[in-house]
Amino acid sequence: MLRAVTVLSAAVCSVTATQRGRYFWAVWWSAAPCHSPFQRPDLSGGGARTEAEALDAATHAAGRHLTLTAPYWARAWKCVLRGAAPPPLPAWQW
Numbered sequence: 881m882l883r884a885v886t887v888l889s890a891a892v893c894s895v896t897a898t899q900r901g902r903y904f905w906a907v908w909w910s911a912a913p914c915h916s917p918f919q920r921p922d923l924s925g926g927g928a929r930t931e932a933e934a935l936d937a938a939t940h941a942a943g944r945h946l947t948l949t950a951p952y953w954a955r956a957w958k959c960v961l962r963g964a965a966p967p968p969l970p971a972w973q974w
Contacts, residue, residue, distance in 0.1 A: 893946035894953035903934035913953040
């Protein structure tokens, strides 16, 4: 019997700026980010002063190499954390 592989070959990290000028990050490694139904990240955090600092914090927390992906996914997760629906997918819809 064949089983579907649910683990990504590379973990992805999305980083976005906050209204307070900090950076928020979200990491997916068990499944790719998905809009509908929204795939929550495996790990997230914030408070970094720069995008590079956010990526370093995410890498350290995840304990693995991360590949950057679109900032949309971190913004969408912030909306979900606030109790709102994720914003519509941008035109690129990867």
